[in-house]
Amino acid sequence: MEDVLGNSSFLANSFPLQMIYDTSSEGDKFPLGFTELLGTQDFTSPPLFDIGQQVPSLVTDPPMKIESPETFHLPATPNSSSISSASSEAVNDEPVKVDDHEEDQQTTKKQLKPKKTNQKRQREPRFAFMTKSEVDHLEDGYRWRKYGQKALKNSPFPRSYYRCTGTSCNVKKRVERSFTDPSIVVTTYEGQHTHPSPLMPRPSLSGSRLNSDIAIEAATGAAFSIPMQKAQPHYYYHHQQQQQHPFGSTLYPLGHNGFSTSAGFLHERRLCTSGQSLLKDHGLLQDIVPSHMLKEE
DNA sequence: CGGGTTTGACCAGCGC
DNA sequence: GCGCTGGTCAAACCCG
Numbered sequence: 001m002e003d004v005l006g007n008s009s010f011l012a013n014s015f016p017l018q019m020i021y022d023t024s025s026e027g028d029k030f031p032l033g034f035t036e037l038l039g040t041q042d043f044t045s046p047p048l049f050d051i052g053q054q055v056p057s058l059v060t061d062p063p064m065k066i067e068s069p070e071t072f073h074l075p076a077t078p079n080s081s082s083i084s085s086a087s088s089e090a091v092n093d094e095p096v097k098v099d100d101h102e103e104d105q106q107t108t109k110k111q112l113k114p115k116k117t118n119q120k121r122q123r124e125p126r127f128a129f130m131t132k133s134e135v136d137h138l139e140d141g142y143r144w145r146k147y148g149q150k151a152l153k154n155s156p157f158p159r160s161y162y163r164c165t166g167t168s169c170n171v172k173k174r175v176e177r178s179f180t181d182p183s184i185v186v187t188t189y190e191g192q193h194t195h196p197s198p199l200m201p202r203p204s205l206s207g208s209r210l211n212s213d214i215a216i217e218a219a220t221g222a223a224f225s226i227p228m229q230k231a232q233p234h235y236y237y238h239h240q241q242q243q244q245h246p247f248g249s250t251l252y253p254l255g256h257n258g259f260s261t262s263a264g265f266l267h268e269r270r271l272c273t274s275g276q277s278l279l280k281d282h283g284l285l286q287d288i289v290p291s292h293m294l295k296e297e
Numbered sequence: 298c299g300g301g302t303t304t305g306a307c308c309a310g311c312g313c
Numbered sequence: 314g315c316g317c318t319g320g321t322c323a324a325a326c327c328c329g
Binding site for chain 3: 298300301302305306307309311312313
Binding site: 144145147148149165 | 302304
């Protein structure tokens with residue numbers, strides 16, 4: 001976990017526009033797209049980001065070697081910001097059904113105190129964003145309570161731990177700064193909101209929502225919360241890497257935990273829902289990244 | 298006073 | 314087995 005942000009050689013050819021998805025053990029039982037793992041299911045989760053400003057991508061690096069449980073990729077350019085990469089962590093061999101996640105969370109918490117059960121601690125699917133921002137704690141529409149802070153071994157910046165304050169909502173997030181680029185905030189979400197955002201009512205599809213925004217929701221079936229930017233992000237797109245299959249080949253290396261499966265699902269779903277030819281060169285990014293950005297590269 | 302933050306301690310998992 | 318590290322707890326503290 002410590003080289004999360006520190007693998008600079010890796011970063012050199014990494015994907016600037018990435019989203020870290022981390023599922024612990026769902027494997028091919030994972031019936032949902034990754035975004036569903038985060039926000040509340042469908043109606044409840046507001047589109048908290050302006051897709052024109054911040055765009056998630058599901059792509060990970062093909063050469064990605066998961067040396068540490070979580071591997072983050074930083075933008076290749078200082079101007080680029082945001083988001084993601086895939087990671088896997090806390091591998092459980094036993095598959096976990098998403099439906100059970102709430103229960104799991106309850107039990108995992110209890111597991112801490114009444115020492116040692118025979119079960120390994122089970123983790124929620126995780127999912128991280130890299131956001132270029134001055135502020136550590138990005139507003140994402142939910143209310144969070146900080147419950148811990150930890151200095152990380154290979155980073156001068158501490159990691160903060162937050163829990164959603166919603167009752168019976170066990171979503172957690174971790175916020176840390178990239179020490180390779182302090183302007184980048186890495187936010188890792190874990191769990192699924194069980195309630196709508198208390199801060200931001202979901203607007204209708206009309207108005208300010210961009211097509212790409214809609215595309216994301218169509219693709220995922222649910223919106224998820226991406227921290228709203230306080231600083232203007234820039235998106236950077238690597239055409240070269242995008243030519244690869246945005247999910248299959250790049251995500252398979254994550255192996256064990258079914259990321260590839262859910263990603264594949266997502267991809268399929270995308271094809272089904274968006275109704276246009278989506279399988280072109282740019283893969284997912286094509287319809288979530290503004291076209292002018294795609295041309296930049 | 299209620300809710301959030303800080304911070305030291307504790308625990309579990311992992312690697313050596 | 315031991316030490317290291319990440320993750321969490323919970324008491325103390327802060328603030329509106």
